[in-house]
Amino acid sequence: MSSTDHGTGPGTGHGHSTPGDGPAGTVERALRAALYDAADSALDTGASLLAADPAADAELARRGAEFVAAAWRRGWQPADLVRWVRRELDDVHVGLVTALITAQARDDRARGRRWAAQLAELAGDSGDRPAGDRFSQATALLELYRLLLRLPALEPLREEEPHREARPGAHSRMLTRIRALLAKAEATGFPQEAEALTAKAQELMARHSLDEALLDAQGPDPDAPGACRIGVEPPYEQAKAVLLDAVAGANHCRAVWNETFAFSTVVGFEADLEAVELLYTSLLVQAQSAMAKAEAAQRAGGRRRTKTFRQSFLAAYAHRIGTRLGEVTAAAETEATDALLPVLASREVAVTAATDRMFPQTVSTRLRGVTDEAGWTEGAEAADRARMRSRPPLP
Known part of the structure; x- marks a missing residue:
């Protein structure tokens, strides 16, 4: 198994512009504050920035879809990712990652029968959605992004589709x-x-x-x-x-x-x-x-x-x-x-x-x-x- 890939995921500042203001700037500052420091104070800083700027929600969701796409490039599959989030975090985070996976799948390429079955199963396994104020919701999302950023690479799986249809049905x-x-x-x-x-x-x-x-x-x-x-x-x-x-x-x-x-x-x-x-x-x-x-x-x-x-x-x-x-x-x-x-x-x-x-x-x-x-x-x-x-x- 490969070692953990740090600092190369989306939302890290690599390959992204860093505008000084606007929703993209808010998200960039929040991620920089919260994702690289394990202290609660860093998480609070990032969540405060996001809670104060509702216009940043769409950009924050886009960054989440990029984290999910990065997980696929590292060999993860939908069921793997949900299983790991459930083990490491809470039901609220399971609901968040399920929503991110579902949203990202709309723009993703076809990946085989087993992958499609995993996506279909997630429809009935959404977990809890964060409740309460914007600060609590932003905190939960940043906790999830912290975990996704530090995902290691897994052995890639090739899902072999049979070349033939044996005796239809x-x-x-x-x-x-x-x-x-x-x-x-x-x-x-x-x-x-x-x-x-x-x-x-x-x-x-x-x-x-x-x-x-x-x-x-x-x-x-x-x-x-x-x-x-x-x-x-x-x-x-x-x-x-x-x-x-x-x-x-x-x-x-x-x-x-x-x-x-x-x-x-x-x-x-x-x-x-x-x-x-x-x-x-x-x-x-x-x-x-x-x-x-x-x-x-x-x-x-x-x-x-x-x-x-x-x-x-x-x-x-x-x-x-x-x-x-x-x-x-x-x-x-x-x-x-x-x-x-x-x-x-x-x-x-x-x-x-x-x-x-x-x-x-x-x-x-x-x-x-x-x-x-x-x-x-x-x-x-x-x-x-x-x-x-x-x-x-x-x-």
């Missing part, structure tokens, strides 16, 4: 079936049924991945691996990262966790990336539900559960789920034709090479806090109650 129908299975797994109150539904979803994902690999190999212009970022939020983020890594590995992808910014980058082919996103989200919901039931049972038995219980539970759950998903995928691949095996091998090499290019230096992290035996046992049992069924043979 088949892809969306498959995703609809998978989503329906996972929704039932999340909603049922019976752990064995949830596990069986999840296993069936993974079977469909494995089958779809094989179909996509074969079609891609037969096309004139094979696709290349892409990448996406998936949030890995506290608490128990280490165990959640292990769960995401297990899901990624079972679906022919690689995951690299960034603890500082609370996400993992998943590298793989597009159909597999979609599978990872769907399955990880569902398994996290199921794990939280199973953990709550296990804790209730522990309390009923007079034993008080702690943070280490939850960490151990999720770690064991991730470990067992990874094993079981891998078994489903392996069963699918044992039935693959001789023509498909070289294709799978070449795609694995391509994913590994793409991951190594993006992340030439990675380190392994030892999972901390897995010391509660009861938590580990309960987590393993939650992931191991149902018998995994192998899928029907490929036609």
Whole structure:
């Protein structure tokens, strides 16, 4: 990961004129006063300048759009930016950055399907807007600009759009079936049924991945691996990262966790990336539900559960789920034709090479806090109650 890029963002005086008066001059003086000094007094000075000049609002919003555009140049995406603002600041600032992203998107270039989906999701995740007097509103905006100015550069993601349309409608129908299975797994109150539904979803994902690999190999212009970022939020983020890594590995992808910014980058082919996103989200919901039931049972038995219980539970759950998903995928691949095996091998090499290019230096992290035996046992049992069924043979 690149080091933090200081002093090169918009609103810093680089590449901007500095008029002595007027709205642009007000904004320039406010930003110079507030963005480079962490003291509250500097923030108050900048906010006072902005509060006293309502005519500066449009110029201040324009500078905000430039900060957002600079974040995109540094490799950030809409979901990443909102996640980081939510972690570092408050709901008021989430509302402000969401509004800036939405406004900037109107003048931005097209950036791919996943980017568009993130923008669409922001429409229902606006946070709170600053209330109160102009001084309070200006203070919140300057706090946000301070954070945006100091964003580091992230590894750029290339969102690969498939070169072909495989069996029109088949892809969306498959995703609809998978989503329906996972929704039932999340909603049922019976752990064995949830596990069986999840296993069936993974079977469909494995089958779809094989179909996509074969079609891609037969096309004139094979696709290349892409990448996406998936949030890995506290608490128990280490165990959640292990769960995401297990899901990624079972679906022919690689995951690299960034603890500082609370996400993992998943590298793989597009159909597999979609599978990872769907399955990880569902398994996290199921794990939280199973953990709550296990804790209730522990309390009923007079034993008080702690943070280490939850960490151990999720770690064991991730470990067992990874094993079981891998078994489903392996069963699918044992039935693959001789023509498909070289294709799978070449795609694995391509994913590994793409991951190594993006992340030439990675380190392994030892999972901390897995010391509660009861938590580990309960987590393993939650992931191991149902018998995994192998899928029907490929036609």
